[in-house]
Amino acid sequence: MKRSAYMDRMESAPRWILCFLGTYLAVHLLSLYLWHSAGLPLSTPGTSGNSPGLFETGLAGAGLWLCLVALRSFPAGTPFRRVWMLLAVAAAAQVAPGALGALRGTLSLSSGVLGAGFASPGWMERMERFALLAGGPLRLALLAAAMLPLLRILRKFGFRVRASAAGRAVFGIFCLFTLCRFCEAGAASLAGGRIGSGEWISLAGLPILCVLFLEAMLLRRAVAGMGNGLIARAWIALVFAVLLTGAGEAALWAIPHYPQSLPLAMFGTLIEISAAAAFALVPACQVAAQLHAVNPAGSRPADLATGVPALAR
């Protein structure tokens, strides 16, 4: 009985994620509307500094756990083993900034008890830099690496892996955006402005994001040739996650340029959380499909005993 309830929860993970995201978006947009209609000056309730919010970290954690569940169902030697391993490591890298942000907060609060050495500025800065690297270029590189075998498998099974005109246009637009960002940073550097490590790390992630965009466009085309089945949904979620990550980057770039644009910062935060939800949806849909296969009608106790343990235990 317990196992059945657990399975039902696992199988309905995509629905839970979507419900959570919907509620989060609705509450934020409602508060934005109320705040605006009250005529109050809008202060951005986004995340503090470079650390992702609690919800984003929570979604990343859920995504990591679901990735590990999906990974366990692919034994060594199977084609998707590598894909899920890289996706799991990428999910872990997504959790890292939030976890390190919380750790930094805890250390700075308890520096009086533990001693100043634990919360020295150098140590804190190193942690922040590592968090930025892990959540930025490292994670994107892992995702790009995971997409390569995925596209290869799709091609092997006869799905067309070729970018459409719209896909090429989206990729081109993002390449132009990347070029603009580099030109802007170069111009600022030549003008004597100082570019922080955070900015450099963000810039380093952009070319990788370009590659990821191209892969996402190829994946979108391949999945369109597959249909909208349970497995196809997982990979279409990955396409949306990459697109939302790109949109989040664009929003992050636009915020300092338009400081008076009141909802922009909030939209930036909402895009980031939507991207985190989309990343969590990838393994959630995969695990849901696997559990559905093992227990199609949800009423076959014989299958519960055989199929569930390896997938969900």
Added chain:
Amino acid sequence: MHPKRAALIAYCDAETGADRGGRIARHLAECQECHERLRRIRGEKEELSAGAAAPVCDPARDWDAVLAAMAAWREGRDGGAASELTSRLQWQLEKYFGAPATRMLRRPGVRAEELLGEANAMMEAFLGPQAAEAVRDDCLRGLVWAGPAREATR
């Protein structure tokens, strides 16, 4: 009036009564056409008698006919199972991948065993071996033809 064929056969077998036999005999003496018909009946009768004594038998041809009948019966039975398996596979493929993927696999003229093999390979790659096995078992459940198909996918 010409006598009927049945009456001529009876006359030939001496099974008509004296009166009727006399009438037919008188008619045959006058009618060349009926005389000819009687002659043909007698010829056929002799042929049949000779065949019954030594029946013509071609064992190879008869055995082939028996085998062909058995194959037709089995094909009819397996054809039903194959059709059922194909429709189950199509349903599963549409559920997990989608209609375009199903159309891609279900090419015209593809046999149920081939479709099962290809669908199984896809399921195993995308869902993992355990889930793919569960899907395959679900497809093959209750099919008489399941034995060879199971072996084909392993």
